[in-house]
Amino acid sequence: MPVDPLAPDVAPVAPTASSRRLASVPAQPGVAKPDPILVVDGVTRTFGGLKAVDVAHLEVARGLITSVIGPNGAGKTTLFNLLTGFDTADSGTWTLDGVALHGKHPHSVARAGMVRTFQLTKALSKMTVIDNLLLGAANQKGEGMISALLPFLWRDQEREVVERADKLLDRFRLGHMRNEYAGTLSGGQRKLLEMARALMVEPRVILLDEPMAGVNPALVQSLLGHVTALRDEGMTVIFIEHDMDVVMGISDWVVCLAQGAVIAEGLPQAVGSDPKVIDAYLGSHAADDFGGTP
Numbered sequence: 361m362p363v364d365p366l367a368p369d370v371a372p373v374a375p376t377a378s379s380r381r382l383a384s385v386p387a388q389p390g391v392a393k394p395d396p397i398l399v400v401d402g403v404t405r406t407f408g409g410l411k412a413v414d415v416a417h418l419e420v421a422r423g424l425i426t427s428v429i430g431p432n433g434a435g436k437t438t439l440f441n442l443l444t445g446f447d448t449a450d451s452g453t454w455t456l457d458g459v460a461l462h463g464k465h466p467h468s469v470a471r472a473g474m475v476r477t478f479q480l481t482k483a484l485s486k487m488t489v490i491d492n493l494l495l496g497a498a499n500q501k502g503e504g505m506i507s508a509l510l511p512f513l514w515r516d517q518e519r520e521v522v523e524r525a526d527k528l529l530d531r532f533r534l535g536h537m538r539n540e541y542a543g544t545l546s547g548g549q550r551k552l553l554e555m556a557r558a559l560m561v562e563p564r565v566i567l568l569d570e571p572m573a574g575v576n577p578a579l580v581q582s583l584l585g586h587v588t589a590l591r592d593e594g595m596t597v598i599f600i601e602h603d604m605d606v607v608m609g610i611s612d613w614v615v616c617l618a619q620g621a622v623i624a625e626g627l628p629q630a631v632g633s634d635p636k637v638i639d640a641y642l643g644s645h646a647a648d649d650f651g652g653t654p
């Protein structure tokens with residue numbers, strides 16, 4: 361068998377063990393969950409006349425993988441943008457472990473423990489892989505120009521930060537690319553770099569926007585292994601994904617958005633067979649996602 365250079369250190373485990381905690385939670389939009397880490401209330405965002413996000417109530421269970429599904433344009437990315445401060449909600453509140461995050465900038469949200477990756481990766485191709493990680497950490501922590509201009513402030517932390525970056529590069533099998541330009545990475549490696557960069561701030565919640573999109577199918581399994589490993593280390597993962605086979609295989613809980621609203625949520629099997637969910641996909645001509653097309 362060929363050696364997979366992106367194989368995770370931790371083998372994927374069946375999600376059933378961790379999702380057992382949610383087994384008795386009814387499959388209803390907005391349902392309360394035991395020990396939620398993130399609670400969203402009345403969040404809306406309109407673009408012109410279009411209501412892109414309209415989430416009345418959503419609780420995300422701690423330490424599990426929650427997948428967010430829904431047809432193209434359902435509002436998944438916009439919801440991530442709002443929750444992480446990259447866009448401003450028209451209304452609504454949300455809390456991370458009881459701490460209000462609405463109105464906060466991305467770096468404050470990151471400092472509070474919640475980070476996201478982007479659907480289109482944001483790796484800076486003319487910077488080295490290691491510098492992407494270091495800069496990403498600095499940006500997310502809100503350490504911009506000032507500390508760059510005052511290196512003595514930065515130096516104290518530098519060794520620890522570089523060590524953390526190198527550990528992450530090793531974990532994601534990118535160590536050999538450390539000093540190469542990020543532009544030379546493959547699509548899959550860029551996704552890993554993006555994940556590593558998000559992990560630099562040691563978040564409690566990580567939001568992944570289609571981490572498998574554009575990745576060579578042979579590497580999808582390894583990426584999934586990395587995602588389950590994060591969950592198994594205690595992190596809460598919120599994961600936007602289109603491929604229903606992937607969603608069924610990895611999720612502890614699934615939330616379906618359509619036209620900005622949560623139309624269904626529940627254990628993967630329940631949501632996958634929910635007629636409202638199937639209708640939402642059929643209505644959007646994206647029913648192929650249900651076939652798990654690559």
Ligand SMILES: Nc1ncnc2c1ncn2[C@@H]1O[C@H](COP(=O)(O)OP(=O)(O)OP(=O)(O)O)[C@@H](O)[C@H]1O
Nearest residue numbers: 407410412430431432433434435436437438439479
């Ligand atoms: N900056 C913007 N300006 C205007 N409309 C926007 C903007 N961002 C998103 N939209 C619209 O909001 C709706 C939701 O978009 P969003 O990108 O959140 O969907 P999505 O569920 O992530 O879709 P996909 O699965 O294709 O990534 C779409 O109709 C989109 O065209």
Ligand SMILES: [Mg+2]
Nearest residue numbers: 436437438479
């Ligand atoms: Mg999107």
